[in-house]
Amino acid sequence: MSDLRERATALDSADPLSALRELFTLDDTVYLDGNSLGALPRHVPARMQHVITREWGSLRIRSWDESGWWTAPERIGDRIAPLVGAAAGQIVVGDSTSVNVFKAVVAASRLAGGGRDEILVDATTFPTDGYIAGSAARMTGHRVVPVAPADVPAALGPRTAAVLLNHVDYRSGRLHDLPGLTAAVHAAGALAVWDLCHSAGALPVGLDAHRVDLAVGCTYKYLNGGPGSPAYLYVAERHQEAFDSPLPGWTSHADPFGMTPGYVPADGSVRGRVGTPDILSMLALEASLDVWDGVSVDAVRAKSLALTDFFLECVAAYVPEGRVTPVTPAAHGERGSQVSLRCEVPAETEPVMRALVERGVVGDLRRPDILRFGFTPLYVGFADAERAARVLAEVLGV
């Protein structure tokens, strides 16, 4: 046991990202829930104090121009772009992920043209994507076909208009093959829409390199934007001119202050906007993105894999075989940045997670039997991973 503690200390000392933890407001807790709500970067409260007192309190309406409020959705989109492998001008920030799924699915089915009446949807998806895709399909006259990601190539055909997939599965932590599946979707003449909620900020995505058509994601997990921080929509540059938003609000108009009755869409990523941006949340997100200055996503991925490997090793060493079973794949190419453990006795899942939280190890659970541990490489260390596994073994009464 002390061997693993010593290894954790050595791994933390050699970790090139270890200093970043100081940028966050954290206590003695082992925080392994950054895949649900990222931690608060220390400098954000002062920045928000300025936004509220100076920009809102003193400048008031002038801030739409003078404080850059009006252009924040595109500006912050361009800050997120390098983190997901996109060139500038293709991402706009705003609305929730659910709303962006709606925009993306409807727009993709319109881009696919007539004669294609099926939308394939990840059968294991986070529920909101399936609910929204189902409603979108009813409105556009398409039919939703639920398909497990691995079965997508076999399900594609001349009727497929679009495919909605998750890059990393929220429950199992499985990483899906974005390059391979996108290529298969294109070979069938359809469009690929990816949900990046559980991958952006944790691993390289390569949106442009893999010619993804549209993508959405949230910013409150590995991007640490804060509770309910706005989501984003990526529309590849080659689709922007034909992108036909199902929610063409006035802020996506070419001349929003012309206030004319006829809708003329703006060019570029602005076309994905809807209504007035949620400025306070948006500017908290913008400030929080400062922690990425000088940080490479490749380095984050290397640490994420090392952390999850080490946690799995500690669980195997401390917890007797059979009490919990990892459902997150062991293969690096199939693993996101979380480890999900299935409890042998489903009824133990809730009391086990409650006991972990009481002992300062914060993960979460997904019913009926999954304990989830998210590893945010910017602020989680190897000693955290070792302690979490050790406390898990204690809680299981080993």
Ligand SMILES: Cc1ncc(COP(=O)(O)O)c(C=O)c1O
């Ligand atoms: C994969 C995935 N998609 C969508 C959502 C929901 O997004 P929102 O609540 O921002 O609409 C979540 C998490 O809440 C998620 O994990």
Ligand SMILES: Nc1c(O)cccc1C(=O)C[C@H](N)C(=O)O
């Ligand atoms: N978005 C959330 C929320 O508003 C409250 C509680 C949890 C969440 C989540 O993000 C859940 C998350 N998408 C999941 O992976 O289960």
